Amino acid sequence: MNFQISRDKFYNALTIASRAISSNSPVPALTGILITASDNELLLTASNAVISIQMTLSNEKDPDLGLSISGEGSIVIESRFLMDIVKKIDSDQIKIEIIDGTLTHFEGNKAEYKINCIRPEDYPSIDFSEPSTKFEINSGTLNEFITQTVFAAAVKETRPVLTGVNFNSDGKEIVCTGTDSYRLSRRTAPIASDPFMITVPSKTLNEVKNIFAEDQTVKVALNDKKIQFSNDKVMLQSTLLEGDFPDTNRLIPNDFTRTMLINRTVLLDALDRAAFIKTDNISTMNLQMTGADDISLSNRSQEIGEFHEVLNAVSYEGDPLDISFSGQYMMDALRIFKGENVKISFTGVMKPFIITEEDDSSVIELILPVRTYM
Amino acid sequence: MNFQISRDKFYNALTIASRAISSNSPVPALTGILITASDNELLLTASNAVISIQMTLSNEKDPDLGLSISGEGSIVIESRFLMDIVKKIDSDQIKIEIIDGTLTHFEGNKAEYKINCIRPEDYPSIDFSEPSTKFEINSGTLNEFITQTVFAAAVKETRPVLTGVNFNSDGKEIVCTGTDSYRLSRRTAPIASDPFMITVPSKTLNEVKNIFAEDQTVKVALNDKKIQFSNDKVMLQSTLLEGDFPDTNRLIPNDFTRTMLINRTVLLDALDRAAFIKTDNISTMNLQMTGADDISLSNRSQEIGEFHEVLNAVSYEGDPLDISFSGQYMMDALRIFKGENVKISFTGVMKPFIITEEDDSSVIELILPVRTYM
Numbered sequence: 099m100n101f102q103i104s105r106d107k108f109y110n111a112l113t114i115a116s117r118a119i120s121s122n123s124p125v126p127a128l129t130g131i132l133i134t135a136s137d138n139e140l141l142l143t144a145s146n147a148v149i150s151i152q153m154t155l156s157n158e159k160d161p162d163l164g165l166s167i168s169g170e171g172s173i174v175i176e177s178r179f180l181m182d183i184v185k186k187i188d189s190d191q192i193k194i195e196i197i198d199g200t201l202t203h204f205e206g207n208k209a210e211y212k213i214n215c216i217r218p219e220d221y222p223s224i225d226f227s228e229p230s231t232k233f234e235i236n237s238g239t240l241n242e243f244i245t246q247t248v249f250a251a252a253v254k255e256t257r258p259v260l261t262g263v264n265f266n267s268d269g270k271e272i273v274c275t276g277t278d279s280y281r282l283s284r285r286t287a288p289i290a291s292d293p294f295m296i297t298v299p300s301k302t303l304n305e306v307k308n309i310f311a312e313d314q315t316v317k318v319a320l321n322d323k324k325i326q327f328s329n330d331k332v333m334l335q336s337t338l339l340e341g342d343f344p345d346t347n348r349l350i351p352n353d354f355t356r357t358m359l360i361n362r363t364v365l366l367d368a369l370d371r372a373a374f375i376k377t378d379n380i381s382t383m384n385l386q387m388t389g390a391d392d393i394s395l396s397n398r399s400q401e402i403g404e405f406h407e408v409l410n411a412v413s414y415e416g417d418p419l420d421i422s423f424s425g426q427y428m429m430d431a432l433r434i435f436k437g438e439n440v441k442i443s444f445t446g447v448m449k450p451f452i453i454t455e456e457d458d459s460s461v462i463e464l465i466l467p468v469r470t471y472m
Numbered sequence: 473m474n475f476q477i478s479r480d481k482f483y484n485a486l487t488i489a490s491r492a493i494s495s496n497s498p499v500p501a502l503t504g505i506l507i508t509a510s511d512n513e514l515l516l517t518a519s520n521a522v523i524s525i526q527m528t529l530s531n532e533k534d535p536d537l538g539l540s541i542s543g544e545g546s547i548v549i550e551s552r553f554l555m556d557i558v559k560k561i562d563s564d565q566i567k568i569e570i571i572d573g574t575l576t577h578f579e580g581n582k583a584e585y586k587i588n589c590i591r592p593e594d595y596p597s598i599d600f601s602e603p604s605t606k607f608e609i610n611s612g613t614l615n616e617f618i619t620q621t622v623f624a625a626a627v628k629e630t631r632p633v634l635t636g637v638n639f640n641s642d643g644k645e646i647v648c649t650g651t652d653s654y655r656l657s658r659r660t661a662p663i664a665s666d667p668f669m670i671t672v673p674s675k676t677l678n679e680v681k682n683i684f685a686e687d688q689t690v691k692v693a694l695n696d697k698k699i700q701f702s703n704d705k706v707m708l709q710s711t712l713l714e715g716d717f718p719d720t721n722r723l724i725p726n727d728f729t730r731t732m733l734i735n736r737t738v739l740l741d742a743l744d745r746a747a748f749i750k751t752d753n754i755s756t757m758n759l760q761m762t763g764a765d766d767i768s769l770s771n772r773s774q775e776i777g778e779f780h781e782v783l784n785a786v787s788y789e790g791d792p793l794d795i796s797f798s799g800q801y802m803m804d805a806l807r808i809f810k811g812e813n814v815k816i817s818f819t820g821v822m823k824p825f826i827i828t829e830e831d832d833s834s835v836i837e838l839i840l841p842v843r844t845y846m
Contacts, residue, residue, distance in 0.1 A: 178748070179748055179776065182747075182748045183745075183748075186741070186744055186745040187745065188741070188742075188745070188781075201777070208781050208782050208783070209742065209745050209779070209780075209781040210779070210780050210781070211749075211777060211778065211779050211780075212777050212778050213776060213777035214775065214776060214777050367560070367562070368562075368583065370560055371557075371560040371561065371562070371583050373556075374552070374553055374556045374557075375585075401588065402553065402587060402588060403575070403585060403586050403587035403588045404585065404586050405583070405584070405585050406583075406584050406585075407562075407582050407583040407584070408582050409582070
């Protein structure tokens with residue numbers, strides 16, 4: 099293997115590929131990036147067993163790449179060493195050549211390295227074949243899906259399937275749901291495809307957001323084992339979470355006895371002011387609502403003390419209500435909206451309530467109240 | 473105690489005072505800030521037993537403070553709660569009043585808190601009396617002293633006195649020295665005072681740098697137990713490190729057999745390129761010098777591989793020399809200089825060498841070479 103390539107372009111590609119690397123992988127070869135130089139393109143492969151990334155670099159796809167391959171072959175190079183060398187070498191082009199077995203030569207202007215690398219035979223074989231269920235989505239929409247649902251997924255591994263976001267298609271629209279069983283976040287969008295029902299790990303989705311950042315079309319392909327997100331240069335493939343995702347449809351109420359329309363920032367700021375008052379590390383907020391001009395937010399802890407603030411809502415319809423909930427959950431939910439006001443719809447003191455935009459229910463946040471003895 | 477004050481001004485003062493707080497102090501009261509309201513000023517005290525900070529807030533010293541005291545008294549308020557309240561409360565002025573024992577009321581516009589605080593009697597008594605040896609120094613110069621010496625002090629507590637910087641005055645000039653016994657950094661400046669010899673903890677000096685950041689005159693007062701840094705609003709007091717600081721004068725050679733003048737950034741960049749090649753987590757660099765145009769920097773590890781780069785020096789005088797040293801120490805030393813070139817003066821393969829500016833030895837860096845078997 100012997101090639102040279104633009105230092106900047108190569109470094110940018112490595113930055114993306116290395117997102118799949120776990121520095122403490124039990125498989126030594128997986129701490130490295132597999133580089134394969136063929137006739138006219140360079141293939142980079144990185145994986146942590148759950149997430150795998152494959153990048154294709156060619157002058158055809160990127161005219162500024164300056165790729166020149168004078169010898170085919172492949173090698174696995176420790177990711178952190180490779181990135182350090184490419185970042186710091188003293189020239190705009192870097193030359194990389196296998197000189198003896200796995201000993202690889204890196205050459206800049208006056209600086210040169212000889213680094214012990216890993217045999218490509220030691221790199222696990224990864225099946226990048228394309229699954230049959232496919233759709234396309236704008237990266238902006240995809241990233242919104244992710245931002246609006248991942249935060250509500252479980253962090254604890256007690257029920258592994260809840261540590262991911264469920265993607266469910268009836269053929270006409272895709273419903274994304276994240277829940278830790280105390281709160282739920284759901285985003286719906288009209289995207290046609292074959293019907294499917296899968297759960298994608300949150301970690302995968304966070305990497306997808308980092309990789310497909312700009313406004314571009316992302317191709318998605320999936321089956322019941324894996325999902326691929328790709329454009330013409332990079333493909334991120336991930337295993338799926340096993341297990342049945344709970345049927346969350348029946349949790350979301352449709353009829354409400356009270357509805358409050360309130361300025362999102364006003365409520366968020368008040369919750370934030372009170373957030374440090376915690377009992378057993380949880381900040382439980384209490385809302386007493388009697389009318390639009392009489393919304394009282396309070397929070398109390400035996401140890402620390404208490405907070406109280408009177409808020410004005412835009413409107414309040416229904417009987418008075420006194421309800422308590424996790425302040426953190428409410429703040430998380432409010433932060434994913436963008437509009438000036440949010441609509442909070444209640445059915446009763448101990449019944450889940452939902453938060454939506456004023457005139458749009460493509461995003462639904464659901465929170466379970468908590469019982470308090472204040 | 474009952475007063476109101478500008479939220480922004482109060483928050484800025486708390487940010488400074490809280491630098492002395494250790495969140496996990498074994499003395500509960502020391503996790504708080506002691507606020508004392510007297511006739512026309514507010515006194516803030518914070519301490520972690522080593523470093524203590526006292527701030528005086530009055531309308532006389534700051535016309536925009538908006539301080540209005542309607543009841544004298546004092547209270548200790550948990551630092552992180554106090555800062556959170558003052559940062560987030562919904563008004564430009566904040567009112568603080570003790571309402572019952574240690575229960576303290578914080579009032580903004582619509583938001584209000586009642587917080588359980590700590591009795592001022594539980595706060596340790598701190599002696600802020602002024603020591604007799606005094607001098608004044610510009611904060612810019614003081615911060616240079618600190619930046620140029622603290623990095624060379626020991627991190628390990630094996631010899632506690634080496635975890636600080638030694639300040640030594642013969643009456644005419646002050647010599648600041650930091651050393652971990654493998655390298656040394658010394659800054660000398662002509663500042664008159666009574667003679668003294670003290671060692672100030674590195675942590676103290678780092679806080680001094682944060683607090684007296686702008687161009688101002690800092691008053692320094694010290695004796696053999698403590699040191700105070702102050703302006704008219706804030707005083708930082710610190711205990712000193714006990715134990716005899718080594719006599720480092722005899723370590724610094726005066727006669728040299730070889731001298732190299734080299735571009736600082738060129739050498740620094742080359743060292744940085746090679747820094748990831750480590751054996752037992754230490755990157756040992758080797759310099760082979762035969763003439764100004766033949767300076768060879770290399771670095772090798774059995775496990776990782778090797779690096780090599782040929783550098784051009786501005787000048788090299790003396791016989792050829794082959795010397796090895798810690799790359800990290802050399803990079804640390806080079807980074808504190810500002811000029812284009814540095815002068816590196818050697819006496820022999822296993823003798824300490826020194827680095828200075830080209831025409832100025834007010835800052836001297838000394839590094840002990842290491843033996844290698846490359």
